[in-house]
Amino acid sequence: MSRVAGSRLLPRISALSFCTASPATAAASSSSSTAAVAAAAATASEASSTAGDPSSQPPQTARKPWGALKFAAFAAVSTAVGGTGYVSYAYSLEEVDQMTRELRKKSKQPIPEDASGFEAMAYSAAMKVPVAAIEVYMDVRSQIEDQIRRERGWRTFKRPGVDAFLEHLGRFYEIVVYSDQLSMYVDPVVDRLDPKGNIRHRLSRVATKYENGKHYRDLSKLNRNPAQVLYISAHAKESSLQPENSVEIKPWKLENDDTQLLDLIPFLEYVAMARPSDIRAVLASYQSGDIAAEFIERSKEHQRRMQEQKKSGRIWRR
Template identity: 55%
Template structure:
């Protein structure tokens, strides 16, 4: 081979190498337009040892620990506060709680003219600030409890501290006879074919008319006034009953409506309460005159049997009726009074001196 031919071959090889070098340089500078490694090849490559960056949820859990602690602390404090308030409401009255916490609430207030330049005063300020929140919560509790008790009192307490007007000065010696309505003066019955019907107890008209001469008569019921007023209007056509007291005048306690005779604005030594359920419906048992409850028995004479005793009390005017009633405790007053009256008459006959015997 000639020298010229060999030179041409060497020149063509050098020219191809130069083209490959320029092509490689352009690829490295501009980057490939398609992925260089396929997904099948990627699956066979070893996993990188560099750990992935932490996820956002894991990053938030670090900051969530103080927040969780704060929530648990708040719930515990709230539960403790509610439990303490509940126990205080159960165990102490509003006045007792106010008295027991007065010193603590007073210590939580900063004194006037405090000088923050003094370290002792600064400590006192920090202590007062730490106690300010509990003190404010106690004051809020006292206000809420006072408001709640006042609201509840409107349903459980009698509507007034003086349910009856003042007694006339000329009637200060008169006894007050309080009569229950249902099962004492009358009986209400309901049946499907006729609805409600009200029956008068035998002798009730004579009972009211005769005792109105001696007593101030008051009807006291635990029914609503819309029921009491029309019934009494028909019962008392001769206007022997002076006053009517309905449910609003009772004291609601332990699920029952009680008659509270202490709210009548009358001397308790001169009050008698006659009822078929006297001891179960009245808060002052020492003023009670229990009688048999009436359930529509046609031959009942309870009211008429009681007349002699009540008339005797009115005429003899004892200084205090309560010891008199206590002497009849556990007995039928009407029957016991008749027995005592007979015994008294017998003794008077025995003590009566014999008259002088005259002979004609």
């Protein structure tokens, strides 16, 4: 084991090395959003035609409650339309089920007996339209995902150079994957990503800290010396509670010619061999933001100075 095995290298699971994608996810999102928009339009049309009929107008005493109810209906429909277009990328099907369970339960509650016919119709439309959109979305997405799993399974795309990155730096660092996703998704991806076992530990969402609607990596939970921890991610400074330990790299967008991981190896190897007392001071000295490129320039400048010193030494000896 290397002398610097105590160092910690923390790649962010979604930015460093892989991308898990389903070609049907976007289709499911588009279909569900369209269904929700159509349902919302139907509700608006029905409400406008009803308003044009004087016989169906609510009494004066009921207008104020109807105003609040109308706003609630609009908010519910808007939430359904916006939500179905977003959850397909941000949440798993199980999470969508949990988040919408309460709304779906409320839609099944009986309408109060003292409600007028107009209020009952408005309440029914306000609750059932978004719930129907959610159920259609979940049903379509479930069928698509099941079909993908049966036919070809989920595909995992490796960032170029990740195999060499893990295998080489695994000799110097204790590599830990720290993700804000659930472990049920992290584990199978890491298994495919690192069949040789260079990744020592895996941390998932349960190890993050939830603040202001976002899951942050808290490096203090590693139970390691913070002066010896490096956190590598495309969004390192904004996703960690310890930005001073962060090494930001460019996000990977499936480019085949990406070299970010390979470019970073010389810097990480130098740090492992030099063993600075506090890596945070080293990171603070790099101002450009591109540590890999700046390290190469510094190395070239150092070699140039060394060559000049050798030349001047030869002249002096003569």
